[in-house]
Amino acid sequence: MSEPKNNHDTRERILDVAERLFMEHGYEGTSMRVITTAAEVNLAAVNYHFGSKEALLCAVFRRRLGWLNRERLQALDVLEAQAGGAPLKPSQILEAFFGTLLRMGEDESRGGMTFLRLLGRTLTEPAEFIRTFFANEYAEVIDRYKLALFRALPDVPKAEIVWRLHFMLGAMSYAIAGTDVLRVVTGCELGDLAGEQNADAAGDSALARRLSQRLMPFLLGGLRAPLSNLAAPSAAAPESPGEGGQKPEV
């Protein structure tokens, strides 16, 4: 029977610490020694429990992404059931995809903002094994949402939708990674998007909500923007946000 007793303790403690340290210093910038020291376990524990450093990173993500993927697919299922065959609204799709993620930032038991920041940062890491890991892990979800967007925007060329999905992922992952130049330059006007060490759960939760509130309208505006006039690159669109309709040329 034998639930190995401390096994779970050690494993979880390693995962928690690795999640935070990978978030703060990146994969290559975090050594096994600082991980095991911070987790107060032996140096060999990572290799014993996970096999390798690469496998540890994958385990860190698997612990969270399984739930996230299920949640995202289920959110889409619910929406499509409600719609009864009709195409969904773009805002519903974005809310299901990005809202589900951003709500993880408010839930400390799902990793909170620590995991969100790690995810955002890791999505841009160049290491090959990371890219293929994410590709496999995300394939089904991305595909479902891509198709939902195709149905929601039947008049927009599919290539254009894929591009914009691309841009939206970038805006999101950069925003949640929260380690950028702008914040340094502007002096943290956004309300401490970084906060490497404070890790106040209440503050993080508030940050996640604020981020969601700002990001979703931006993404929706970008997704629904008029298509570029492919022939003439110069613009003729209305300018002020307060001012007019989007050009209905899409």
Add this chain to the structure above:
Amino acid sequence: MSEPKNNHDTRERILDVAERLFMEHGYEGTSMRVITTAAEVNLAAVNYHFGSKEALLCAVFRRRLGWLNRERLQALDVLEAQAGGAPLKPSQILEAFFGTLLRMGEDESRGGMTFLRLLGRTLTEPAEFIRTFFANEYAEVIDRYKLALFRALPDVPKAEIVWRLHFMLGAMSYAIAGTDVLRVVTGCELGDLAGEQNADAAGDSALARRLSQRLMPFLLGGLRAPLSNLAAPSAAAPESPGEGGQKPEV
């Protein structure tokens, strides 16, 4: 009397190779030994000419960013002179900021897409010295453009503009980095945004133009999106891009 003639040859060759390798494998993932081997110079050459690996990365960026910063400031100067005191249009500002950058992707003598990808990737690197380097390097330009956007969108709260500038930088840097999950999942439908080794100059140039054409409308749409209804997170905005005016509540 064979190839190694003078210091300029060595320095430039190191910079060229480092630019490409840092782009492909990241800063921490690229060793001095592979750099010097690929550049066909002695291992000690980097430390002799640049002082350290960190200083090399900074030199790689300084070689390009000086020109880019000047170009961006000048573009804004021209626009403001033409406007004669009147606020600029958001599309003009975005064109000056992002268009200037994306045009570097078409210009091989300015680093082309290699430099753009490196820039996008490096903007999300966690190393401290990189962040402070960029903060110093970008401070003046970001500040000028921030103020221009404040003037262009007087009815939008400044904090909101900063957030959206943030999101736009993210969408751009992710898009030009071009190493993401979506492309793997969708099977390069976007037309080979990555191309680690092909490095076809003509293809890169075409890619830069295509990217610009897709990205700019997205950014403009996001920037000009209606503000979120801060009280009620649920939406009441028109959905299809082809369909209606933006809510003029901003």
Add this chain to the structure above:
DNA sequence: AACTAGTTCAAACGTTCGTTTAAATACTAG
């Protein structure tokens, strides 16, 4: 008590890292 399987531990493994050294070579000025 002895056996077994799971886990922890200190120590060491072989590599690779960025950097430094000091001699050798190339170049330039007087």
Add this chain to the structure above:
DNA sequence: CTAGTATTTAAACGAACGTTTGAACTAGTT
């Protein structure tokens, strides 16, 4: 040509890396 500076070279440095080892410890079973 010579003196002197600038650059290149091969070799080595110590530190840090991820991983492996084999013994010690823990607990449940017989």
